Amino acid sequence: MSLWTLFKLLAALCVMAVMAFTAMLAYHVTVEPLGGIFSKIIPDPIRVIGAQSDDDLAKMLEAAEMPDIDPGEKAFQKAHELLALGRIPEAREKLSAIVNVYPSSSSAPIARRIVGEMNLDEILSTSHMEGKQIHIVRRGDSFIGIASRYRTTIDCIMHLNSMMELRNLQPGDELVVMPLDFRLLIEPGRHSVSLWSGGRFIREYPALHISAAASTKRRTTIGSKSAEFGDRRVVPQSKDYRAAAKIIAIDKSPLQIRGWDGAGDRPPGGILLRPQDMEEIALLTRTGNEVEIR
Numbered sequence: 001m002s003l004w005t006l007f008k009l010l011a012a013l014c015v016m017a018v019m020a021f022t023a024m025l026a027y028h029v030t031v032e033p034l035g036g037i038f039s040k041i042i043p044d045p046i047r048v049i050g051a052q053s054d055d056d057l058a059k060m061l062e063a064a065e066m067p068d069i070d071p072g073e074k075a076f077q078k079a080h081e082l083l084a085l086g087r088i089p090e091a092r093e094k095l096s097a098i099v100n101v102y103p104s105s106s107s108a109p110i111a112r113r114i115v116g117e118m119n120l121d122e123i124l125s126t127s128h129m130e131g132k133q134i135h136i137v138r139r140g141d142s143f144i145g146i147a148s149r150y151r152t153t154i155d156c157i158m159h160l161n162s163m164m165e166l167r168n169l170q171p172g173d174e175l176v177v178m179p180l181d182f183r184l185l186i187e188p189g190r191h192s193v194s195l196w197s198g199g200r201f202i203r204e205y206p207a208l209h210i211s212a213a214a215s216t217k218r219r220t221t222i223g224s225k226s227a228e229f230g231d232r233r234v235v236p237q238s239k240d241y242r243a244a245a246k247i248i249a250i251d252k253s254p255l256q257i258r259g260w261d262g263a264g265d266r267p268p269g270g271i272l273l274r275p276q277d278m279e280e281i282a283l284l285t286r287t288g289n290e291v292e293i294r
Contacts, residue, residue, distance in 0.1 A: 072098045072105020079111070092118055099201050112194075116203035120280065123202070126160055126176050137173040143237075150177040153225075153286050155236040166237045183290035184222070184257075184281070186271065188214050193257065193273060195284060205277040208262065211270040213255055214293055222289045223251030225282065245275075246282035250291055257281065 075098050082091035098111040105111075122128040135146055143154050143166060158166070160176040182202060185194045188210045195202040227234050227244035234240045247269070248257040256269035259278030266272065273281070 070102075070105055070107070072102030072107045072111075075102065076105075076107035076111055088118075096201065112201070112204045115201065119202045123178070123284070124159070129176075132160070132176055132178045135175045135177050137169045137171055137175065139171050141169055143169070146175065146177065151179040151181060151286065152177055153180060153236065155241070155283055156180060158236065159283060165239060180284060180286045180289065182284055183292065184285065186210070186214060186291065186293045188293070193271065193281070195281065203280070205273050205281065207271060207273060208260055209266060209272040211255075213253070213270050216293065218293050220253060220291045220293075221251045222248055222285055222287050222291060223253075224249045224287055225285070227282075246278050248282065248285065 075094050079091045079094035079098070082088075082094065092115065095111045095115045098105055098108055099115055102108060122130070126132070133150065135150065137146075143157060147154050147157060154166070157163075157175060157177060160178060181197065183196050183198075185196055186192075186207075187194070191207045191210060192204050193207055194204040226247045226249070227236075227241055228247065229238075229240040229244040234244050238244075245259060250256065255271060257271040257273065257278070258267060258269040259275035260267055260272040261275055
């Protein structure tokens with residue numbers, strides 16, 4: 001036998017050995033561990049992680065936690081980019097989606113705060129007239145009559161028209177008016193009171209205290225609104241009204257919503273908010289507005 005023939009024979013044997021070893025290695029990995037050198041190259045995964053059997057391995061794999069993916073956080077990052085680019089309406093849409101679609105997202109609280117500030121800026125600005133109307137005063141009109149006609153309050157009319165006190169109405173005067181058809185959502189579990197327009201979120205206010213009397217879920221309305229200055233009640237047209245403590249009474253319930261600055265004894269009422277938040281809610285609600293305790 002020539003040397004060249006012997007060389008080719010040895011080469012063929014080496015190729016066959018490699019192929020056989022590869023096939024056995026594949027069998028070891030995909031079908032059943034073979035032990036020996038194969039277990040040294042690729043250890044049995046059941047033994048490596050401490051499982052006793054294939055069933056144990058399957059259970060351990062099922063129990064393995066996948067990393068949490070927060071879609072709300074991704075939407076918030078996109079909204080932040082849009083805000084930086086000045087694309088406010090698109091950013092607002094993204095933030096509103098977080099509030100409504102991903103309320104449990106870690107980004108939801110800050111999204112609610114930003115959206116709330118945007119909404120209040122528009123609602124309380126006369127440069128943004130969506131949801132507002134212009135009333136042209138006619139002979140015989142009164143502030144009480146105008147407020148009743150447009151389902152609003154004298155306080156809101158004064159605010160939108162930059163009036164510190166009521167003045168005599170003259171035919172032809174123009175007043176900006178806005179129907180107050182918002183609803184209040186009280187959530188004791190989240191310690192929050194929020195303002196909604198139908199299904200649209202407007203603004204959220206953190207509650208400093210919500211009593212156990214608010215634990216029963218129900219739908220009701222605002223029974224009355226009042227303001228106290230010292231030991232007396234004042235009306236919106238009073239010069240002391242702005243500095244007065246506002247109170248909202250829930251219909252057919254002992255519950256009241258009022259402001260508290262945290263100083264002194266906790267006042268009665270059941271639901272306490274920061275004074276500045278109470279001012280906003282009092283300004284944007286009227287007797288008869290829907291209240292939901294959830």
